[in-house]
Amino acid sequence: MPTRRTKRGDDRTPLAGDVDVLICGASFAGLAVARELAGTGARVLVVDRYEIGERQTSACGIPTEWLRAMDLMGSHRQTFPRLVVHTPHATARFELPWTFSTFDYPELCRLLWAQSDADFETAKVDGRTGATVHTDRGDLTAPVIVDALGWRRVLGSGYQPPDAPLSRGLEVHPWGAGDELEIWIDRRYVPAGYGWSFPAGEELRIGVGSFDPRFHVKDTTVMLAEDLQREPVRYQGNWIPHKLRSAADDGVFFVGDSAGHCLPLTAEGIRTALYFGIACGRELRAVVSGNLTIAQALARYGDFSASHEWKFEAMLRAQRIVPRVPPRLLSAGLRAMQSRRFLDWSFGHYLAIAPPEFVAAGPPPAAKRRPLAQAA
Numbered sequence: 402m403p404t405r406r407t408k409r410g411d412d413r414t415p416l417a418g419d420v421d422v423l424i425c426g427a428s429f430a431g432l433a434v435a436r437e438l439a440g441t442g443a444r445v446l447v448v449d450r451y452e453i454g455e456r457q458t459s460a461c462g463i464p465t466e467w468l469r470a471m472d473l474m475g476s477h478r479q480t481f482p483r484l485v486v487h488t489p490h491a492t493a494r495f496e497l498p499w500t501f502s503t504f505d506y507p508e509l510c511r512l513l514w515a516q517s518d519a520d521f522e523t524a525k526v527d528g529r530t531g532a533t534v535h536t537d538r539g540d541l542t543a544p545v546i547v548d549a550l551g552w553r554r555v556l557g558s559g560y561q562p563p564d565a566p567l568s569r570g571l572e573v574h575p576w577g578a579g580d581e582l583e584i585w586i587d588r589r590y591v592p593a594g595y596g597w598s599f600p601a602g603e604e605l606r607i608g609v610g611s612f613d614p615r616f617h618v619k620d621t622t623v624m625l626a627e628d629l630q631r632e633p634v635r636y637q638g639n640w641i642p643h644k645l646r647s648a649a650d651d652g653v654f655f656v657g658d659s660a661g662h663c664l665p666l667t668a669e670g671i672r673t674a675l676y677f678g679i680a681c682g683r684e685l686r687a688v689v690s691g692n693l694t695i696a697q698a699l700a701r702y703g704d705f706s707a708s709h710e711w712k713f714e715a716m717l718r719a720q721r722i723v724p725r726v727p728p729r730l731l732s733a734g735l736r737a738m739q740s741r742r743f744l745d746w747s748f749g750h751y752l753a754i755a756p757p758e759f760v761a762a763g764p765p766p767a768a769k770r771r772p773l774a775q776a777a
Contacts, residue, residue, distance in 0.1 A: 416524055416538035420444040422685060423534055423543035424519070425526045425556060427453045430657025430674035430681075431549030432510060435517040437682020443689040445519035446543075448536060452523060454510030458551075458639050460572060460599045460606040461509070462582075463671050464752060465502040470760035471675065472516070476509035477502055478602040481582040488586050491732035498745045499752060501582060503601035529556045529653070545685060545695060549678070551658045552642045557650050562640055563614035566661075568594065568668060571618045571638035572608025575631040579605055586723070586731065590621045593724035598629060605631060610641065610668055612720055641668050643720065645713040648677065649703030652695070656681050660706060664754065665717040676755035680705050712754050 422438060424431045427449035438445050447453075468474050480502045484495040514521075524536035533542045534556070548556040552567060560567060579600035590596045594611040607626045609618040618638075626633040646661040648654070656662065662677045663670030684702045687693040693701070723731070738744070 413538065416448075416522055416536060417540055419542045420446045420520075421543060421689065422446070422545040422547065423448070423541055424547040424549060425449075425534060426547075426549030426551065426657070426659075427451070427510070427514075427521065428458075428549045428551060428657050428674065429510075429513070429671050430659075430662065430678040431547065432513045432517070433675045433678025434547055434549065434654075434656060434682040434685065435519040436513060437679055438685055438689065439516060439518045441686055441689045443685075445517070446541065447519050447521045448524045448526060448534075448541070449521075450523060450525040453514050453521060454507035457506040457637055459506075459671060460503070460597065460608060461506050461601065461671070462501055462503045462599050462669075464757065465500040466757035467672050467675065467760070468502055468504065470757040471513070473504070473509050473512050475512050476504040476506075478505055479503050479600050483582070485581045485583045486586065486735055487583065488732045488735065489589070489728050491736055493732075493735040493739055495739060495744055495748075496741070498748050503599050503606070505601070526550060526555050532652075545654070545688060546652070547654045547656060547681065547685075548659045549656045552640050554646070554655065554659045556653050557655060557659070560642070565614070566642065566644035567614045568610055568612050568641040568643050569614045569616065569618055569638075570608060570610040570641050570668065571622045571636065572597075572606050573622060573626050573631075573633040574604050574606055574635035574637070575626065575633070576603060577605050577631060578603065585625065588724075588728070590625055591618060592616060594618075596621070596625045598625075605629075607631060607633075612643065612724065614640070641670065643668070643717060645706070645710050647703060648681075648706035649699040652699065654681050654685070654699065654702060661713070662706070665713060666720040666723070667716070667751075673755045676759055677706060679760065709754065 421443040422445045424447045427447050480500050482500050486493045524538045527535045533540050553559045583598045585596035591609050591611045593613050596609045599606040609622045611618050623633045642658050642661045642663050643665040644661050648660040656678045657674040662673045681702050684698040688698045
């Protein structure tokens with residue numbers, strides 16, 4: 402469990418005022434938006450109930466080229482050229498056309514925050530009335546409001562599990578080392594979903610994710626860890642959205658999990674959070690510079706997000722189909738997928754959903770980098 406480093410007692414002073422852009426949530430998506438606004442001269446404030454990088458929420462894996470493109474390799478822990486998929490009847494090894502890496506969560510957040518020039522305050526966001534956001538420390542007002550708070554979509558119409566398109570994930574972090582990025586598609590662990598083991602230097606991130614939010618995964622997460630002869634310690638879990646939602650609604654920009662920017666089937670959400678956060682930030686740069694109105698930026702960003710819907714829907718259909726495939730047939734299919742031609746085609750298309758080249762496609766941020774000691 403994370404140790405709270407947020408302000409308490411006399412340090413928890415009232416918070417109020419007006420800013421140009423208010424980003425609610427210091428998530429990957431929120432920090433990416435702040436990064437894109439660096440150097441604009443806008444008064445940008447990021448608020449979150451936790452300090453930046455305080456509360457890890459995922460297994461922290463991403464295509465390596467995204468770390469390089471965003472100058473975040475300082476957080477890198479381990480790189481994998483292949484994906485190993487286990488089923489009850491076979492093991493398939495996919496030699497990837499690109500590499501995947503695990504990273505250190507707080508370090509990546511610090512590096513990403515150091516590329517911005519926004520201000521930060523710890524506060525719990527409770528809701529919104531028009532252009533005013535209500536927090537447990539007071540009210541903040543801004544003409545531009547971004548919700549990067551996660552699947553709850555606090556500033557819009559939220560979800561309530563388990564009656565929502567959410568997956569359930571839990572993992573443990575035992576100390577140890579490994580060489581393979583591994584996935585288990587095995588109904589012994591989860592009827593619809595998968596288990597995983599992501600090595601990250603001196604620790605392993607072992608977990609189980611269920612596409613059905615009603616299936617509790619704690620017992621099977623422990624089972625998988627024990628099957629791997631690892632101690633089930635240092636738990637973390639989260640709800641994972643698996644359906645795209647409107648990214649611009651009622652005057653608010655939604656990014657990351659609050660917009661459903663998490664890929665179905667694989668539950669990969671870090672790359673897409675950065676991707677759509679950058680896209681949102683670029684529209685807001687145009688607003689700050691006077692080249693777009695807020696309404697125009699909302700429409701453009703909303704359309705950009707919606708243009709990806711068919712890709713998300715295709716993966717959601719696959720997510721629904723895979724658990725229905727008989728295990729022996731699934732094993733045979735995975736073996737057939739090991740061909741070089743198929744891997745280049747399939748994983749090439751998968752990466753293209755949110756390609757690393759997008760980072761350099763727009764105007765680079767003009768901010769001076771701040772020392773990391775001042776970043777959090």
